[in-house]
Amino acid sequence: MARVRHPWLAILIAAGIAIVAYGAWSNWGPRKTPPGQPPLTQLTAANLVSFEAQFNAEANHTRLLLLLSPT
Amino acid sequence: MSSKAAPPHLRVFAVWEPILPTDLTSPSTPVLARLSDRRVVQFWDPAHVLSPVLARHLPLGEPGCCLAGNYMWDEVAIFPPGAELGRDPPQWISGPVADSMAGLRAQFGQRKSAH
Numbered sequence: 326m327a328r329v330r331h332p333w334l335a336i337l338i339a340a341g342i343a344i345v346a347y348g349a350w351s352n353w354g355p356r357k358t359p360p361g362q363p364p365l366t367q368l369t370a371a372n373l374v375s376f377e378a379q380f381n382a383e384a385n386h387t388r389l390l391l392l393l394s395p396t
Numbered sequence: 397m398s399s400k401a402a403p404p405h406l407r408v409f410a411v412w413e414p415i416l417p418t419d420l421t422s423p424s425t426p427v428l429a430r431l432s433d434r435r436v437v438q439f440w441d442p443a444h445v446l447s448p449v450l451a452r453h454l455p456l457g458e459p460g461c462c463l464a465g466n467y468m469w470d471e472v473a474i475f476p477p478g479a480e481l482g483r484d485p486p487q488w489i490s491g492p493v494a495d496s497m498a499g500l501r502a503q504f505g506q507r508k509s510a511h
Contacts, residue, residue: 387477
């Protein structure tokens with residue numbers, strides 16, 4: 326059986342592939358909200374009215390509006 | 397703010413926006429998991445369509461922080477029962493969010509006393 330000349334190189338390449346794969350999954354993978362929450366919804370000019378309606382439909386509750394950035 | 401501290405009849409609308417250079421895509425699953433309470437509903441606003449709606453009804457100079465260009469971000473606003481987005485200003489608004497936790501707890505402490 327052939328010997329691997331530089332096993333550390335194989336490990337390094339495997340680690341690099343794993344890191345790239347994780348980054349790709351993190352950036353482009355499915356976005357799942359926690360259990361009990363509705364799916365993430367993208368706001369657009371077209372559905373902004375629906376967002377306001379949804380927000381105001383809960384007007385019998387105190388509502389917090391959070392504006393955040395992901396990173 | 398923990399789930400224990402917040403009142404049960406509370407709804408949280410979390411709107412994520414691309415602000416920083418590292419905000420290349422919508423929030424990932426681990427990022428969304430930071431807000432794990434069932435009372436939360438989460439949105440991704442890549443075109444910043446919500447910011448002008450909120451800003452329109454704020455007193456001049458409020459909240460005094462957290463503008464990226466013309467877009468509001470890193471803020472928390474309280475809308476009491478009866479108040480409508482697009483018609484009424486928030487009862488209280490503050491930012492950055494990390495620095496606003498004490499003020500937020502105080503707001504709910506005050507609201508609890510009032511009832």
